[in-house]
Amino acid sequence: MSDTIIKVENLGKKYILGHQKEGSSNYVALRDVIAEGTKSLIESFYNPKSKVQKNTEEFWALQDVSFEVKRGEVIGIIGRNGAGKSTLLKILSRITEPTTGKIEIGGRIASLLEVGTGFHPELTGRENIYLNGAILGMSREEIKRKFDEIVAFAEVEKFLDTPVKRYSSGMYVRLAFAVAAHLEPEILIVDEVLAVGDAAFQKKCLGKMGDVAKKEGRTVLFVSHNLAAVRNLCSVGILLSSGKLFLHSDINSVADKYLLDMFEGTSFSRKNSGTRFMRVSLKDEHNKDLKILGIEQKAYLNFKVFIANYKEDLNVGFTLYKNDIPVLSASALDSLQKLPKESSELKIQLPVHLLTTGDYRVEGAIWDQNQIYHQDDYLTSFRVERNSFLETRGANYRGIIALTADWIVDSDKKNVINQ
Incomplete structure (x- = not known):
């Protein structure tokens, strides 16, 4: 059996675009429609090869x-x-x-292309689940087996027997995605x-x-x-x-x-002149990609940047967020003074031992004293899982920063007792 599941060959899709004639108004009377139709019919009779009207365009x-x-x-x-x-x-x-x-x-294909695809607005959420399953070629028993998973994922239990035309766009998409993903296409x-x-x-x-x-x-x-x-x-x-x-x-x-x-016109053949981030990734000390960080792990944020015109006050920096709360920031101003070329790579080690368990995202910017050249609030993301000895014994790190410094124990017990 071939390993290819989709094969596309010389695919093309053409549309005929209509254009309003110059000098014409938006209002069109019935007599104008009849006159234009008669004129087109006569032109096609005398010139059968003319299939496209002059006010249309192929796209x-x-x-x-x-x-x-x-x-x-x-x-x-x-x-x-x-x-x-x-x-x-x-x-x-x-x-x-x-x-x-x-x-x-x-x-078998399941598609989620736009809000409402494959749903009948007058039917309830329950009925649309069975309708979509039938369209996908699944039996009633197969749909019934997956039904509870779909409803739980979509989080629409209370509205399951309500017509979907009364759903919000978010509820609509949740249910549509749940059906598309769970009915085993x-x-x-x-x-x-x-x-x-x-x-x-x-x-x-x-x-x-x-x-x-x-x-x-x-x-x-x-x-x-x-x-x-x-x-x-x-x-x-x-x-x-x-x-x-x-x-x-x-x-x-x-x-x-x-x-x-992406910053240049409509063609991909020209060189871009926009200063920006080209790639941001998280790597370990062996240059392997990371997504989940352990407490003892070394992790480096790698920034690949394109600098169109270097200036002395140009700066690259990032802010680390957890639950949309800024945790720490860093700037590469001093390191940028010796950039070897327009496309350069910078990296910085993250203080993983200070981060509490949870999900983090990286926001970055490139700027100087006069303007911001590029800003992105989601360059990359990762998760920290603290598996340290202290946590296995019940330590609970709350907040954003986990302070792991040594505690100083006062050995003068007499002073402590007397007070």
């Missing part, structure tokens, strides 16, 4: 796109707005037909729709997609502008530009290329 949302997806891969699809990402997913989901090319899909397709949910829900969904891909071995296609989430979840990336496939490679190479050129 290729996708053109000559070819790639393969292996079974169990997690693919991140990135690109600017209008690059063709959503059009590609709609074709793969069989929502719309391609104009040219062909696709071969070797498995071979291929899960998720668009930027997750941005509708709050931070806790997004984290929950990303964790579920990770489980679907890594533990259950299913294929995931994920579109998002959150590059940190894409890097963490995906192993392979596809970069689209103006409807064409620009790069298909490992996710870090694709994300770096996207960041390198």
